[in-house]
Amino acid sequence: MALRLALFLAVIAAAAASPRCPQEANAPSFLYADPDDCTKFYMCSGGVNIPMSCPANLRFSNVNMTCAHPGSVHDTCGNPNPNPNPPTPAASTSSGSGPSSTTPNPYAAKNQCPKGPNPPPHLYADPDDCSQFFMCSNGVNILLACPSGLHFSNYRDTCVHRGSSYDECEVEQAIRKCREGSADVLPHPHICHAYFNCSKDPSRILMSNFKPFEMECRFPEVFDPSTKQCVGRRSATCDAIRKTTGHPCDYRYWWCRTRYCVPPCLRAASCIGQSDGFHAHSGGQLNRYVLCQDEYVVSIRQCPVSDIFSEDQGTCVPFNPQAQIP
Numbered sequence: 001m002a003l004r005l006a007l008f009l010a011v012i013a014a015a016a017a018s019p020r021c022p023q024e025a026n027a028p029s030f031l032y033a034d035p036d037d038c039t040k041f042y043m044c045s046g047g048v049n050i051p052m053s054c055p056a057n058l059r060f061s062n063v064n065m066t067c068a069h070p071g072s073v074h075d076t077c078g079n080p081n082p083n084p085n086p087p088t089p090a091a092s093t094s095s096g097s098g099p100s101s102t103t104p105n106p107y108a109a110k111n112q113c114p115k116g117p118n119p120p121p122h123l124y125a126d127p128d129d130c131s132q133f134f135m136c137s138n139g140v141n142i143l144l145a146c147p148s149g150l151h152f153s154n155y156r157d158t159c160v161h162r163g164s165s166y167d168e169c170e171v172e173q174a175i176r177k178c179r180e181g182s183a184d185v186l187p188h189p190h191i192c193h194a195y196f197n198c199s200k201d202p203s204r205i206l207m208s209n210f211k212p213f214e215m216e217c218r219f220p221e222v223f224d225p226s227t228k229q230c231v232g233r234r235s236a237t238c239d240a241i242r243k244t245t246g247h248p249c250d251y252r253y254w255w256c257r258t259r260y261c262v263p264p265c266l267r268a269a270s271c272i273g274q275s276d277g278f279h280a281h282s283g284g285q286l287n288r289y290v291l292c293q294d295e296y297v298v299s300i301r302q303c304p305v306s307d308i309f310s311e312d313q314g315t316c317v318p319f320n321p322q323a324q325i326p
Ligand SMILES: *[C@@H]1O[C@H](CO)[C@@H](O)[C@H](O)[C@H]1NC(C)=O
Pocket: 063, 064, 066, 074, 089, 092, 101, 137, 138, 139, 140
């Protein structure tokens, strides 16, 4: 029974052209050749097969789990390893002359990649471009690109969706620029109302839910990358990658810093669920009102002294205690 189940699963795996890509999230990533195209290979990571291509003129080698020059001793094209998991350093295949793999690789020495079995073949993000990564194998560094819309994650060891919670590459890039002495102000790659201020001493930012150098605009403002300032949200460019919902509780400086507290953001103005135009302050401040646009707070305004905002009339009206209590 167990054998039959195993066979059945093997057939499914074969049909999906995915030789044993285990579902365990913590299983190490590995590479294997595409059986139909020598220039392509797959990265198996956490049960997901990601199709990849070797750089131009190179072919994937099952021997070194790297991209090799056609005709070199490491070129295994036409001789695919039938069982590529786990990656096994097989005996070297022999084939004639041709460009040897000692040809200087144009991408080598970009970063340290020592020769020898240690470290074992590994992948790491291109520090200058998150959509690319290096495959380092026995002293050879090869630059590869993630499929479009994905970024390489050094933590997940695979390509992840840009802007997802696993995509830490650009955040680390910004922190590194600051640490390297830049005095720039950089937009947060994924949070429209956050940014990195390299001139701000990181030790002075006390809240633990901020990264080094990370700062937040005051609600309801967002960060404008072109002017490098916090501005009203209508003039700034937020999108599906640099996101903000416009809810005050998106702003971390309004979260609780002690236990047993009502988050201050709950008393703040919000336009979630409101039509465009003026609305009463949702945090219960009677003399204030908000201008809403696309469910975002555009601005918070104050009524003249002794007026309160009337949601019915859409304007400030004199405060009349009799009228409030029927
Ligand atoms: C491939 O592996 C063999 C044996 O482990 C090694 O001698 C050779 O230098 C490796 N080639 C590359 C390109 O890493």
